[in-house]
């Protein structure tokens with residue numbers, strides 16, 4: 001993970017004016033990954049940027065990926081296609097999540113947009129393949 005300091009200034013009112021205090025401990029993850037970075041985890045792939053819309057605050061598609069992402073996916077019926085489950089352990093092709101990421105969700109009777117949705121770049125193929133691999137392995141709990 002590549003971290004870049006978040007340019008955040010804490011304004012402290014001191015008599016006549018404001019004093020800017022940099023907050024050195026605060027970082028944002030740019031998502032940029034260098035050669036020396038460890039491989040991205042499936043959990044991270046399913047949260048960035050997904051949790052922007054899929055959180056307890058804004059559970060788009062009635063799906064929360066911020067809290068208990070695995071539990072909210074595995075053997076949970078897909079809202080956008082109630083004939084399918086979001087994740088069927090061992091079977092990526094039967095998992096609605098995979099079709100939403102690949103953009104084949106309409107072909108299997110689903111609805112809505114390809115994820116991560118308008119305004120966001122499609123996931124890289126290797127990221128989708130990591131999700132498929134995780135499902136093929138039985139969708140085990142994240143470490």
Ligand code: HEC
Nearest residue numbers: 049050053060061078079080097100111112113115116117
């Ligand atoms: C910009 C907001 C937004 C982002 C970012 C986003 N989603 Fe969604 N997602 C939605 C909305 C809205 C729906 C419901 C409509 C639809 O199915 O397109 C949805 C639906 C879904 C569904 C179907 C749920 C169901 O039961 O029918 C899945 C699976 C899903 N998203 C996964 C993801 C994943 C994984 C990511 C990140 C790679 C992601 N989404 C990023 C807005 C978003």
